[in-house]
Amino acid sequence: MPVSAPDDVRGGRGSARSRVLVLGGGFGGAYAAMALERRAARGVPLEVALVNRENYLVFQPMLAEVLAGDVGMLDTVTPLRQLLPRTELFVREVSGIDLERRVVTLDAGLGSRALELRYDQLVLALGAVTDFRGVPGLPEHALPFKTLADAVRIRNHVIDALEQASVARERELRSALLTFVIAGGGFSGTEAAAALGDFVRAAARTYSSLPAEEIRVVLVHSGGHVLERELTGALARYSTATLAEHGIELLLRTRLVAASPRHAVLSDGTRIATRTLISTVPSSPNPVLERLGLAHVGGRLRCEPTLALAGRERVWALGDCAHVPMPGGEPCPATAQHAIRQARLLAANLAAVLAGAPARPFSYAGRGKLGALGHRRAVAELPGGVCLAGVSAWLLWRGVYWSKLPGRARKTRVLLSWLGDAMLPPHPVQLKLGGGRGASHAHYEPGETVFEQGDDGDCLYMIVAGEVEVLRRVDDALELVRTLGPGEYFGELALLERRPRSAGARARSSLDLLVLPAGDFAALAGGLSEFREAFEAIAHARTQADAARAARPS
């Protein structure tokens, strides 16, 4: 961990005002800083600083609309500086927290040094992160759907798949390109599936060569109905039926158990051939918080009902990363409306503690639940047991979320977007930002093809775990050339000689690979002579062995 010289440290302890440092700029963190700013304006002796990876607050409930293109990419975000004019904002990654020294370390960013921030009071609002560990292939091959970048990335990927499908001749490839699998039937997965279904079918109409009947949007869910944990039985059934009616294929009482570049593998053994797998399920605490080793419940930091961290002074937590017991004993749900109420209480309690007054416990019943189902349909569960479904609920859904958008500018932008969208045809364009891919990992299930003889060779593979069979076609039969295991490489020949794959590769077992793209291979081979020579030697030895075998009378 980099250590700055003392003069590098911001924020003094000499000042009479307490320095409150908020980590995270989601609903919890941003609204806490707003509430603290208001307290400071009313004379509470505190100053606020906030650290966030982006310089904006994302309006998460509308991410599915970004995916579908109903609102523009940046319409759902609000610059944090506009919300927090009196807060010092650090747009950086948090790399470490030292609760003993009361110091938070930020990474170097465009500068070259890490930054240390001292605090008097610390507010943890770092949310949850998508965590695909535990399901083989998920970290490598599933697209998460949690952040704005995720939504844009999924949209770009889906358009790419439609483009490729429109010129693919092999039926097998085309149908894999036109199959979109979403795992998880909670709010996020249901909304993603509904939005994706609407978008894909509307976009496909602009492709004359795409057979609409080959499009499959599949939602995989472990329960018997979608949203059954979130809503009443009747609304969950209505939601399930509505999705099915609009052509979403529902695979219920099923789980995703593995993923590869070509398949989604389900708990009943089915392998769905797809190039687009979106997973909304597992989420886990931010790794920075995990490293602190604090008490937690189901991955969320254990808090007092006052939002103070259990057993720690000067530290508070709220939002998705906090486990806050409610008056009835059950934990506070991880929703935006609860985070916003927690933020107000947190500012009040922090001010109370500074003044030596007692802190109050959190209590909020919630104003209801809303979920969009595509095709201008939604479901709503309101206080007092009132339930709405269909177009009326969809209008309520848009109205409520629109009214919650922070700031007048944001409201106007979203309104203009909706207006444009109601009037204009769908707009399936991608923004390819390009940039190097770098080394990555890949997972294959037993029997899956890594590449086929004759394929374009654009990667070098190194085996991390498992075994690979190298196969060559001889007179219409596949001949096993060699079997490779952990630590061995393959695919180097196509990169060294720039030609199609001279043999195919198939996973013999569950297989984990390190994948180095051709561009990086060329850069490393150009810069590091040992690197190039090592691969040339392997390639030479293999070519010799193959020639010897071919010469042998069979």
Add this chain to the structure above:
Amino acid sequence: MPVSAPDDVRGGRGSARSRVLVLGGGFGGAYAAMALERRAARGVPLEVALVNRENYLVFQPMLAEVLAGDVGMLDTVTPLRQLLPRTELFVREVSGIDLERRVVTLDAGLGSRALELRYDQLVLALGAVTDFRGVPGLPEHALPFKTLADAVRIRNHVIDALEQASVARERELRSALLTFVIAGGGFSGTEAAAALGDFVRAAARTYSSLPAEEIRVVLVHSGGHVLERELTGALARYSTATLAEHGIELLLRTRLVAASPRHAVLSDGTRIATRTLISTVPSSPNPVLERLGLAHVGGRLRCEPTLALAGRERVWALGDCAHVPMPGGEPCPATAQHAIRQARLLAANLAAVLAGAPARPFSYAGRGKLGALGHRRAVAELPGGVCLAGVSAWLLWRGVYWSKLPGRARKTRVLLSWLGDAMLPPHPVQLKLGGGRGASHAHYEPGETVFEQGDDGDCLYMIVAGEVEVLRRVDDALELVRTLGPGEYFGELALLERRPRSAGARARSSLDLLVLPAGDFAALAGGLSEFREAFEAIAHARTQADAARAARPS
């Protein structure tokens, strides 16, 4: 080059209709396909296919508005399928052209095989590409400004620089972050400088801690006035004065001669400390065309006045990649308005040739020239010698370009964006799509610092050319630890042991490096045991040598 099996080949020669294949979807290619579609609808026996990297046409003249945020990222693009309902569209990269076999090869995309397309008539409209070769450090450290992705990338980078500057304490770092250098005083560079100046100063007002007076927007231009090649003397002088008045620093009669991660180096020897260098100058033909070895003039394919490629049958070219002689002998300028007129003539001539009729030569006088200068100012040179400057020219600029936007949907979107922008505060948010960086190259000028002792270590360096001095601070003096040359590595210790740089590194000469980011280093070291062992051995030997030297009585 991958070769598909015959059944992989699209487009038959048996058909009575000629298959016209258009490469490129800019103004030249897209409008040629549109004109060809119209001919086909009127009974000319041809069918059209078009290949483009993106599925949209970018309205280039408005890219500076994207940079400034006056229009949304995707407002300036139109889906090619909406423009070309009867054209077969391939969204792929062209990887090769075989004029003898009349076959174009496309890369594999999301599929695994290259695709071969046969043609009867080929239309080359691949434009020009940014080519930074020839100026040391430019390919590695300058941002090009040519495509939509370039504009978005520059915008994101500039916002990042503002964010980092707002929390930077060292004055030197802050002023480098707040210095924005643009090279090239043609239309593109002038518009980029004007738009960037407007945007940076407006955005900076939302950062309370940014000293506005430290912001520098510098335009480097080899001539005595900006736009002097493009416009009359009076307008060029007006443009130069207007930019200066609005705070653009003009460095005239000066060229960019080198770039490094920290500096722009000018022909008079000045080094400007900056983290943002935009170069609009050199452009060259598409590498795919370069490989064909055809006759060219100044990098543009030599064409007949009829747009037929000189000395080749069945091949045509237009737009920025084509050198088309005009009636007066001078070449046709590379502008959108000329490309659009060429497109119409090309379709007419191609139909004429198919019918055995003679082709006509290209002739178009141009309707005038327009350039935006920021602050709602522009310059215009109209036919008949009429010149406009200032707000009236700016209104004309917006009006003309708006009327040229293809399709009603596009016009509406841009109008909504302008409306939103006139009403709403600036919106400096970035879209960080993340993704791996991969290996890259870096260039340093003699005496420049690569990193300092104590910096965060996030890369491994390999020397491609030049020498590096490794320096360690001993009692306030810098001690030379060792000098490294081509083929040697440095910076590995910080990555192996995850700690700040234990020594600094400085370029002893002009220096070219291969840079491997920590993430890729970790992946390679994890996957390839030899890789890790090699670096551990180097690190061990160096640590031993250092310990031995330290123990030596001095």
